Amino acid sequence: KAGVTQTPRYLIKTRGQQVTLSCSPISGHRSVSWYQQTPGQGLQFLFEYFSETQRNKGNFPGRFSGRQFSNSRSEMNVSTLELGDSALYLCASSFRQTTDTQYFGPGTRLTVL
Amino acid sequence: GDSVTQMEGPVTLSEEAFLTINCTYTATGYPSLFWYVQYPGEGLQLLLKATKADDKGSNKGFEATYRKETTSFHLEKGSVQVSDSAVYFCALSDQDTGNQFYFGTGTSLTVIP
Numbered sequence: 319k320a321g322v323t324q325t326p327r328y329l330i331k332t333r334g335q336q337v338t339l340s341c342s343p344i345s346g347h348r349s350v351s352w353y354q355q356t357p358g359q360g361l362q363f364l365f366e367y368f369s370e371t372q373r374n375k376g377n378f379p380g381r382f383s384g385r386q387f388s389n390s391r392s393e394m395n396v397s398t399l400e401l402g403d404s405a406l407y408l409c410a411s412s413f414r415q416t417t418d419t420q421y422f423g424p425g426t427r428l429t430v431l
Numbered sequence: 432g433d434s435v436t437q438m439e440g441p442v443t444l445s446e447e448a449f450l451t452i453n454c455t456y457t458a459t460g461y462p463s464l465f466w467y468v469q470y471p472g473e474g475l476q477l478l479l480k481a482t483k484a485d486d487k488g489s490n491k492g493f494e495a496t497y498r499k500e501t502t503s504f505h506l507e508k509g510s511v512q513v514s515d516s517a518v519y520f521c522a523l524s525d526q527d528t529g530n531q532f533y534f535g536t537g538t539s540l541t542v543i544p
Contacts (some may be wrong), residue, residue: 323493350507351532361520361534374529408475417463417482417524420532 320344322411322423330429336397339426343390343411349373350392351420354383355406364407367392368415396428404430433458433528437521438537444511444542449507452506452519452538460527464488464504467520467534475520478506479504511542 323342331337343350352364363376367386384394390411406427410420415420438453458463466478466488472540479488493508512522521535 353532353534360536361522365530366530373530375530396534410528415530417530419477419480420475424474 321406322336322409322421324407324409324423324426326426327419327424328429330369330431332431333399333401334401335401339394339409341392341394341409341411341423343392343409343422345378347411347421349410349412349414349415349418350386350390351410352392352394353408353410354378355408355425356404359420362381362406364394392394401430404428415423432526433462433520433523433531433533435523435533437519437534437538439538440518441539441541443460444540446518446542446544447510447514448542450506450508450511450515450540451542452521454504454506454535456523456533458502458506458525458527460525462523462525464495464502465517465522466495466506467536468523469520469537470517470518471494478519487497490523501527511540513542516540516542 325340325400348366351366370386381397385421386392408424408425409423412420434457464483465480468478479490481488481497487496518537520537525529
């Protein structure tokens with residue numbers, strides 16, 4: 319079974335730009351969660367999608383948004399990038415909910431200059 | 432709000448030593464508790480979990496017991512190996528917050544031969 323894939327793996331953007339990250343979950347998984355990992359704040363929950371609906375949202379500003387498609391693939395968008403958005407963005411999929419085993423992708427490393 | 436506190440690292444042990452990584456939590460409801468591990472160059476993966484008080488999660492020689500009275504979920508292994516070198520994350524998911532995931536800051540473990 320293929321694992322969780324994330325594209326692109328690396329991104330360099332400048333302040334004020336926007337960015338879209340993509341995540342393909344494991345086949346059959348309907349829950350997709352996004353996390354931000356930074357050295358200072360650690361792993362922080364961004365949001366979770368299930369059946370194309372945002373089911374839960376962490377404490378991040380509205381510049382961070384996402385969506386899920388009917389095939390469970392998910393995208394995350396960050397608008398008006400700030401230097402502090404530089405981080406590793408991780409996607410995780412699980413069968414039905416986050417308390418099921420989450421399978422993490424390798425992440426997208428975003429650098430904002 | 433919900434949170435997870437785990438012991439600061441890094442931790443360096445000799446092979447066959449006993450390992451304890453402390454983890455305590457704060458939650459409004461009755462959370463599920465997890466240990467995730469990140470081996471060098473790999474993505475996060477679930478190590479073990481416990482979903483209710485007094486449950487013991489175990490995997491690959493690691494164990495952790497859900498202690499509601501002390502709000503703790505300490506990770507233990509009786510005899511560590513070099514291959515256990517990794518970063519370990521304690522996490523919780525609380526139904527009262529819609530199963531939002533909260534991770535600890537991670538503890539880096541290095542096992543030397």
